[in-house]
Amino acid sequence: MTVPPCRFSIAESDAPIELLPRDLSGWRQGNVGVDYVHRLDSGCDGPELVVQALTHGNEICGANALLWLLENQIQPVKGALTLIFANVGAYQTFDPQRPFASRCLDEDMNRIWLPERLNCPDTHETHRAVELLPYIENADSVLDLHSTTFAVAPMLIYPQTAGNTEFAERLGFPFPQLQYDLGSYHRGILISEHQRHAAEGVSLVAECGQHFAKSTSQQALAVALGFIAQHGMLDSAVEIPEWGYAADDLAGYYRIDRVLNAQTEHFRFTESVSGFEQYAKGELIATDDQTLIAAPFDNCTLIMPARVPVAGEEAVTLAERLYQKDEK
Structure with a gap:
């Protein structure tokens, strides 16, 4: 079979590079x-x-x-x-x-x-x-x-x-x-x-x-x-560090519903997104050339949107937020 090449954006990164890869x-x-x-x-x-x-x-x-x-x-x-x-x-x-x-x-x-x-x-x-x-x-x-x-x-x-x-x-x-x-x-x-x-x-x-x-x-x-x-496999003398990040109001349970692929090179989100943006059913999420893409359900949450959507590739995962952690 023919495998498409591993694609990525060559645009300059806005990710802070605080650590470089080490020699393995x-x-x-x-x-x-x-x-x-x-x-x-x-x-x-x-x-x-x-x-x-x-x-x-x-x-x-x-x-x-x-x-x-x-x-x-x-x-x-x-x-x-x-x-x-x-x-x-x-x-x-x-x-x-x-x-x-x-x-x-x-x-x-x-x-x-x-x-x-x-x-x-x-x-x-x-x-x-x-x-x-x-x-x-x-x-x-x-x-x-x-x-x-x-x-x-x-x-x-x-x-x-x-x-x-x-x-x-x-x-x-x-x-x-x-x-x-x-x-x-x-x-x-x-x-x-x-x-x-x-x-x-x-x-x-x-x-x-x-x-x-x-x-x-x-x-x-x-x-x-x-x-x-x-799993009961860690020596009790080994100290587990604190989490690297502080929890916020995004904590909770989500059901992954579907993955949206960009159909054309003109796929665009309707706003600047980075992940966990939420939409009500029917709200516009993106456009793909002449196609309007709306939230298919309430509490529709964007998960790991593509930094630069590429035609034929995954643009974003849609998940439904079910409830906050303290609501379970």
């Missing part, structure tokens, strides 16, 4: 025969966890969190913990003048976790996913660490299962939580692939804040350590 070469050789994969085995019975970073190469917060775990020699007290630096090839292309360009080499690595793609890998990202797939499929629980283009609230994204919802509650996550029905959101995202193999397991994406901000790396580390701790 010292961690290339893991202990499982796959580059940049480290399995920490306690030798005792317990869950099999995976924490993945760099699904997108420019989202460095997860890499910083994994580096902290490795450099501080964090070991699970039971079970096993596998740490994955995923798209290192893209990460290594980082250019501070074009900081979004290192997102991927050939295609979005969080859209390819499908049998029809991984049975016949034909891009850098699919070949790498084939290497990583056994660890994802065999894990009891998976945490995938990400960051966002705009400075919006951190969030958890997960399939709407009792196990995920209950785990998020135990995590004490005071930020937005976005839930979706397995099979109705993006096909091919990592946590959906994991959830299909571990129906009773936990499958989470943590969006930790804006790319390259110091607070985002702190948020990623807090989420990762909390994830390990809530």
